[in-house]
Amino acid sequence: MSDLRVRALKLLTRREHSRAELKAKLAGAAESEEQLAAVLDTLQAQNLLSDHRFARQRVVARAGRYGNARLKQELRQTGVGDDDIAAALPEGGDEGERCQSVWAKKFGQLPQTPEERAKQMRFLQYRGFSGDAIRRVMRGASQ
Structure with a gap:
């Protein structure tokens, strides 16, 4: 069990992990599912995994x-x-401000045609911005 805990701690020192991520990474090294669950529970109880x-x-x-x-x-x-x-x-932070920032960095200029406008909107949608945030950016860009 201590070997599994050491592996878990090495992973956690590099970066934070979710419980599910850490469980998947340690699954091959664990002798049993119960052992893995016990190590993860201990790490959570000690606030090392959150x-x-x-x-x-x-x-x-x-x-x-x-x-x-x-x-x-x-x-x-x-x-x-x-x-x-x-x-x-x-x-x-505010999604609208982040959307404006991403748009300005990528495009920086107003769309001149409906095709350009659609392209810019698709780009922002792909990045996961809400329709409301995109419309606010496009309204601000077209003024």
Whole structure:
């Protein structure tokens, strides 16, 4: 069990992990499912493993490039629960301002044709920004 704990701690010293991520990474080294669960429970009890902290850190790191929908999707894929996601999203700041920043960095100039406008909107949608944030940016860009 101590070998499994050492592996877990080595992974956690590099970066935060969600419980599901850490479980997947350690599954091959564990002798049994119970042993793995016990190590993960111990790490959580000692506050060395926290989905909430992982979600906050991930949102802060990626919010400058992505919208709330994309951040939610990424966090769900790493096994973070909806409560932790909802608590972490405000850490990213205002989605409208982030959307404006991403748009300005990528395009920086007003769309001249409907095709350009559609291209810019698709880009922002792919990045996970809400329709409301995109419309606000496009309205501001077309004025």
